[in-house]
Amino acid sequence: MDLDFFFYPSSVAIFGSFRKGAIAYEILRNIAEGGFEGKITPINPKGGEVEVSGKRFEIKKRLDEKTDVAIIAIPAKLVPGLIEEIGDKIRGAVVISAGFSEIGNMELERELVEKAREKGVRIIGPNCAGIFGVHGKFFGSFEVRVKKGGLALISQSGAFGGAALAMGNEEGIGFSAFVSYGNATDLTESDFLRYFADDRNTKAIALYIEGVKDGRKFIDALKYATPKKPVIILKAGKSRSGSRAAQSHTGSLAGSYEIYKAAFNQFGAIEVEEMEELFDAAKVFEMYDKAGRRIAIITNSGGPGVLATDKAESLGLEIAKLSEKTIKALREFLPPQCSVKNPIDLIADADYERYKRTIEIVGKDENVDALLVICVPPIFIPSEEIAKAIIDAKCDKPIIVNFMAGKLVRDGVKLLAEKGIKNFQTPERAAKAFYWLSLREKV
Amino acid sequence: MDLDFFFYPSSVAIFGSFRKGAIAYEILRNIAEGGFEGKITPINPKGGEVEVSGKRFEIKKRLDEKTDVAIIAIPAKLVPGLIEEIGDKIRGAVVISAGFSEIGNMELERELVEKAREKGVRIIGPNCAGIFGVHGKFFGSFEVRVKKGGLALISQSGAFGGAALAMGNEEGIGFSAFVSYGNATDLTESDFLRYFADDRNTKAIALYIEGVKDGRKFIDALKYATPKKPVIILKAGKSRSGSRAAQSHTGSLAGSYEIYKAAFNQFGAIEVEEMEELFDAAKVFEMYDKAGRRIAIITNSGGPGVLATDKAESLGLEIAKLSEKTIKALREFLPPQCSVKNPIDLIADADYERYKRTIEIVGKDENVDALLVICVPPIFIPSEEIAKAIIDAKCDKPIIVNFMAGKLVRDGVKLLAEKGIKNFQTPERAAKAFYWLSLREKV
Numbered sequence: 019m020d021l022d023f024f025f026y027p028s029s030v031a032i033f034g035s036f037r038k039g040a041i042a043y044e045i046l047r048n049i050a051e052g053g054f055e056g057k058i059t060p061i062n063p064k065g066g067e068v069e070v071s072g073k074r075f076e077i078k079k080r081l082d083e084k085t086d087v088a089i090i091a092i093p094a095k096l097v098p099g100l101i102e103e104i105g106d107k108i109r110g111a112v113v114i115s116a117g118f119s120e121i122g123n124m125e126l127e128r129e130l131v132e133k134a135r136e137k138g139v140r141i142i143g144p145n146c147a148g149i150f151g152v153h154g155k156f157f158g159s160f161e162v163r164v165k166k167g168g169l170a171l172i173s174q175s176g177a178f179g180g181a182a183l184a185m186g187n188e189e190g191i192g193f194s195a196f197v198s199y200g201n202a203t204d205l206t207e208s209d210f211l212r213y214f215a216d217d218r219n220t221k222a223i224a225l226y227i228e229g230v231k232d233g234r235k236f237i238d239a240l241k242y243a244t245p246k247k248p249v250i251i252l253k254a255g256k257s258r259s260g261s262r263a264a265q266s267h268t269g270s271l272a273g274s275y276e277i278y279k280a281a282f283n284q285f286g287a288i289e290v291e292e293m294e295e296l297f298d299a300a301k302v303f304e305m306y307d308k309a310g311r312r313i314a315i316i317t318n319s320g321g322p323g324v325l326a327t328d329k330a331e332s333l334g335l336e337i338a339k340l341s342e343k344t345i346k347a348l349r350e351f352l353p354p355q356c357s358v359k360n361p362i363d364l365i366a367d368a369d370y371e372r373y374k375r376t377i378e379i380v381g382k383d384e385n386v387d388a389l390l391v392i393c394v395p396p397i398f399i400p401s402e403e404i405a406k407a408i409i410d411a412k413c414d415k416p417i418i419v420n421f422m423a424g425k426l427v428r429d430g431v432k433l434l435a436e437k438g439i440k441n442f443q444t445p446e447r448a449a450k451a452f453y454w455l456s457l458r459e460k461v
Numbered sequence: 462m463d464l465d466f467f468f469y470p471s472s473v474a475i476f477g478s479f480r481k482g483a484i485a486y487e488i489l490r491n492i493a494e495g496g497f498e499g500k501i502t503p504i505n506p507k508g509g510e511v512e513v514s515g516k517r518f519e520i521k522k523r524l525d526e527k528t529d530v531a532i533i534a535i536p537a538k539l540v541p542g543l544i545e546e547i548g549d550k551i552r553g554a555v556v557i558s559a560g561f562s563e564i565g566n567m568e569l570e571r572e573l574v575e576k577a578r579e580k581g582v583r584i585i586g587p588n589c590a591g592i593f594g595v596h597g598k599f600f601g602s603f604e605v606r607v608k609k610g611g612l613a614l615i616s617q618s619g620a621f622g623g624a625a626l627a628m629g630n631e632e633g634i635g636f637s638a639f640v641s642y643g644n645a646t647d648l649t650e651s652d653f654l655r656y657f658a659d660d661r662n663t664k665a666i667a668l669y670i671e672g673v674k675d676g677r678k679f680i681d682a683l684k685y686a687t688p689k690k691p692v693i694i695l696k697a698g699k700s701r702s703g704s705r706a707a708q709s710h711t712g713s714l715a716g717s718y719e720i721y722k723a724a725f726n727q728f729g730a731i732e733v734e735e736m737e738e739l740f741d742a743a744k745v746f747e748m749y750d751k752a753g754r755r756i757a758i759i760t761n762s763g764g765p766g767v768l769a770t771d772k773a774e775s776l777g778l779e780i781a782k783l784s785e786k787t788i789k790a791l792r793e794f795l796p797p798q799c800s801v802k803n804p805i806d807l808i809a810d811a812d813y814e815r816y817k818r819t820i821e822i823v824g825k826d827e828n829v830d831a832l833l834v835i836c837v838p839p840i841f842i843p844s845e846e847i848a849k850a851i852i853d854a855k856c857d858k859p860i861i862v863n864f865m866a867g868k869l870v871r872d873g874v875k876l877l878a879e880k881g882i883k884n885f886q887t888p889e890r891a892a893k894a895f896y897w898l899s900l901r902e903k904v
Contacts, residue, residue, distance in 0.1 A: 039841060121798055160840075162869060175764030177809060177837045184838070184866035185886075228767060254767040257774035259803075266800045267763030292889040293768060320710030321618030324671060324697040325736060331700035355564055357709045360702075366620060394620045395627070397603075398482060423627035426605060443628075446735040 021205070021213045023109045024142065025151030025195050027086035029057040030158060031108070033100065034091035036060055036068040036077055041091040041114060044160040045148060046070055052157035059085065081107055089148065089158050094118055097144065098129040105137025112158060113143035119201050120145050120268070131203050146200030147176030150183075152193050153219040159196065167192010168221030168304045170214040172207055174268055175254075176200060178226050182296065189297045190440050192304060194219040201268075206231045208239035215243035222303035224250040224296055228264035233277075240285045244461055248303040249287045250454075252296045253278055286461035288454050295450065301440045302451040306416040308458035310387025312338035313449075314380045315361035317392035318368040318404075322422060323361035326390055326445035333453040337361070344383040351375060366397050373407035381413030388416040388455065390448050393430065395423050401430030409437050416455060420448035464648070464656045466552040467585065468594030468638050470529035472500040473601065474551070476543065477534035479503055479511040479520055484534040484557060487603040488591060489513055495600035502528065524550055532591065532601050537561055540587065541572040548580025555601060556586035562644050563588050563711070574646050589643030590619030593626075595636050596662040602639065610635010611664030611747045613657040615650055617642065617711055618697075621669050625739065632740045633883050635747060637662040644711075649674045651682035658686035665746035667693040667739055671707035676720075683728045687904055691746040693731045693897075695739045696721055729904035731897050738893065744883045745894040749859040751901035753830025755781035756892075757823045758804035760835035761811040761847075765865060766804035769833055769888035776896040780804070787826040794818060809840050816850035824856030831859040831898065833891050836873065838866050844873030852880050859898060863891040 030049060034042025046060050047070040058075065060068055065079045081088070081104045088108045090097060094117030101111060111134070118127040127144065134141045142149060148159025152166045161180040164187040171186070173179030176198040183196055194217065197210050207230055214220045223243065230236040243249050255264030256275040282289045288303075290296050313335055317323035327337055337360050340348075348358040352372065357363040362380065364372050373391070380386055393404045401421060408419060419434060420442045421427040431441045442448035473492060477485025489503050490513040501518065503511055508522045524531070524547045531551045533540055537560030544554060554577070561570040570587065577584045585592060591602025595609045604623040607630040614629070616622030619641040626639055637660065640653050650673055657663045666686065673679040686692050698707030699718040725732045731746075733739050756778055760766035770780055780803050783791075791801040795815065800806040805823065807815050816834070823829055836847045844864060851862060862877060863885045864870040874884045885891035 162866075173764075175762065177762030178764030178768075181762070181765070181837045181866040181869075184869050188867040226764065228764070252768075254764060254771060257771045259774050259780040260767050260771035262802075263763070263767045263770050263804050266802060267767060267806065292772070293765075293887045294889070319618065319620030319624070320706070321616075321621030321669065321671070321697060322624070322736075324703050324706045324710060325621075325695075327706050328697060328700045328703035329735070331702050337702040337706075357706075359705075359709060361706050363710065394624045423605075423624040424631040426624075426627050444736045446737070 019209055019213055023086040024149060025156065026154035027056055027151070027156055029085045030054070030087045030089060031059040031061050031081050031085045032089045033061050036062060041160055043068065045089055045091065045158060046075070048157040048160060048163060052163050053155045055155060083107065086110065087112060087158065089114065091115055094123065094126060094144070098126065098133045101130060101133040101137065101139060105133065105139050108139055110140040110142065112146065112148055113141060114146060114148055116145040118144045127201065127203050134204060141204035142197065143200040144203060147180055147198035149198070150193065150196040152195060159198065161196070162187065164193045167194065168219070169193050169300045170195040170217065170220040170223045172210045172223065173198050173226040174207065174228050175226060182226070182293065186297050186300065189301065190435055191297060191300050202231050208232065208235045211239040211243045211249065215246045220247065222248040222250060222300060224300050226252045226254065228255045228268045237281055240281060240287055244285045244287055248458055250296060250299045250303065251282055251287050251289050252293065253289065286457060288457055298442060298447050298451055299454045302418065302454055305438065305440060306455055309416045309452060309455035310459055311456045312336045312385060312387045313390055313452050314338050314340065314383070314386045315390045315392065316364065316373070316376055316380065317361055318364050318366055318396060319392070319394040320363050322392045322394060322420070322445040323363060326392060326449045327361055329446040329449035330452065333450065335449070335452055335456060338383070338386045340380070341383050341385055344379055347379045348376060368396065369399055370403045370407045373404050374411045377408065377411035377413050377417070381411070381415050386415065388418070388452055389413065390418050390420065390452065392420045392445055393422070393427065395426040401427040402433050405430035405433040408434065408439065418442060418448050418451050420445050462652055462656055466529040467592060468599065469597035470499055470594070470599055472528045473530045473532060474502040474504050474524050474528045475532045476504050479505060484603055486511065488532055488534065488601060489518070491600040491603060491606060495606050496598045498598060526550065529553065530555060530601065532557065534558055537566065537569060537587070541569065541576045544573060544576040544580065544582060548576065548582050551582055553583040553585065555589065555591055556584060557589060557591055559588040561587045570644065570646050577647060584647035585640065586643040587646060590623055590641035592641070593636065593639035595638060602641065604639070605630065607636045610637065611662070612636050612743045613638040613660065613663040613666045615640050615642070615653045615666065616669040617650065617671050618669060619643065625669070625736065629740050629743060632744065633878055634740060634743050645674050649678070651675065651678045654682040654686045654692065658689045663690065665691045665693060665743060667743050669695045669697065671698045671711045680724055683724060683730055687728045687730055691731055691901055693733060693739060693742045693746065694725055695733050695736065729900060731900055741885060741890050741894055742897045745861065745897055748881065748883060749898055752859045752895060752898035753902055754899045755779045755828060755830045756833055756895050757781050757783065757826070757829045758833045758835065759807065759816070759819055759823065760804055761807050761809055761839060762835070762837040763806050765835045765837060765863070765888040766806060769835060769892045770804055772889040772892035773895065776893065778892070778895055778899060781826070781829045783823070784826050784828055787822055790822045791819060811839065812842055813846045813850045816847050817854045820851065820854035820856050820860070824854070824858050829858065831861070831895055832856065833861050833863065833895065835863045835888055836865070836870065838869035844870040845876050848873035848876040851877065851882065861885060861891050861894050863888050
């Protein structure tokens, strides 16, 4: 299904109140400040004018031009009428307004769907937080704007989505799109999954779901999307109490978690257990598509190397057995105190040259699929030196980096980020990232 | 064993090179800048002067006064002789120097121990990163200085310890002490465990170990310490490859992990699986001693409430069944869209009053042992308002807070921190914190 008119629109109309702080005002502000290059039309029957960040907009009393998307933040009971009124002029509507099936107003929601179907208008929502098409500079939501990148985030919960955008942004994740789909009365998670599987700017898809509208359709969408792109799923409502809570939150029948789990496994979706893992998986899939299970660990401190090893092995990864050739080549130039067995310990005074040459030698070992490079604050040299070594090293295999200790390695982490290399904060989180990459080998 | 002379010394002598950047210089700088109020004596046979941050020190050629602690960063082969020379004047020595048993120089280490025994000097190290006695303003290590608080960190790996200090400090953890004990040739993890169990400024003890020197002694120390204080343990070298790596790192025979695990369980130690969990457990035990298993979750967004519920239940916690009285009291003042079942959803426009009253009502429910309060960036009101509600609410039960979305809730998190309430970054990490508290109920 082509939903480009939602995520790359050339015109948008916003319906609601434009006093400062009101939802429609905040969405208008986000769209204007985000640099949207299409036509923007605020609409309120009272007319007037509104100024956002130095730009003045006339508030139209009604929509009188063909427009790709309407964003609607007016009282729920007026929405079906509005859809009937503007339906011939718009292709899609994002209904922010709450007060539909989620509080028992089934009839009103049915009416909304009927009017939309009559007019051939596609609906996102109602009761949602809006959408972003980041590459089209379209920020059609009151949530915080994010950096451009490869992750499409599909969230059943608007507030979860908003928090995830803000946190992901701070973690250095770039987004292609965001959609909060609320009650999913027309377009559902399955539609978005299919759409982003083909979206040219999306490298990976992340999904927060409590339950799905239509199990069969969801399975088909998974089957369609997973061979094309990594699909990361955070399924909430897995426990008994969690499932009950989900039901009162989004009205989702969370269903048996075992069925979901089986489907995720069968089609190679990446299931994560926690919100934080969602970010880590998103980070790694913005960098790499997949990797084999045999990893080499390079570190300047033994302890973190052991922690990474433990975690990797507990996840079924292999600590690669280095070839004789690799061991010989390392032994030739490394100081005798260094350990040339995997994990490779370059010890505390490891510098640019020691890291770079080790990465290049190990990267050529055919027993190694991927490299985990750990750095605790080096003594006597700045962390940027180690970052430069990682950037400069000639290595064709995926490298995941764990620079530890916040401020003390900030400059190194910053330099890596400028080159698109994202940092994982602990050895264990870095090891887990390889696990997710390895799941894609099978797909 | 009284080790106060190490952690609350009244005098310290530092042996080594005092050119800028050298280890002894960095330790001297840390001690001087940290505000140590006792006598500080830098010592090097060449004599001279050294300036650190505006203060001038005469470098003595030898030690000629009684001194609590010597910190030694001179070539390994000279250390036993130095101990013999100064042994009558010092009570303890922290030997930073490397080059002993960890690289096969067993004989040199044996000599060091013998000299120390002859003179009745206690040794920390060798091959260690030093010690902090934070409440005595004594920063006898080159690692980054930390804020004063209740956590004593005992680390077999110096670099791990250093990274953990820096990261913990940024996470808002306060420290009472730090000890990196290296080869543990005299004092071991067991001695420190016993000492901190009785230290007046230590509220919780965190231990990073790869292996222990003496299993029997360690069990006895655990048995002694755990009834007095929470003992958090991160055991590295659990997996097959991890155990091998530990052996080449600290020479530890990591031993069968099952034996460790059984001991941790039997004596109620808090075993954490990852470095990040070590911080989270430390954070929660700086605030609370223990809590029961029945938790109430209060949130302004359904999704995170469901995620917390899932995690709590998967860890064996109970989502408390609220009493009829509580439900009635909540129903009376909460808007009808709010869910008064646990997790309690105060919905997006929840303000100061709604949070405060809910916390107070739920805090009185005898079915509830502890409260998890979640806040995603509230709409229309600043996050400080919610922080204030949590601070002002009269509630005698442990409250753990999860304010989500980084910058968007920064002001609220800051206000909470000023009152000693530490923030957990995700709903799942907050739920896990209750799990650790609940383990202490049994001790």
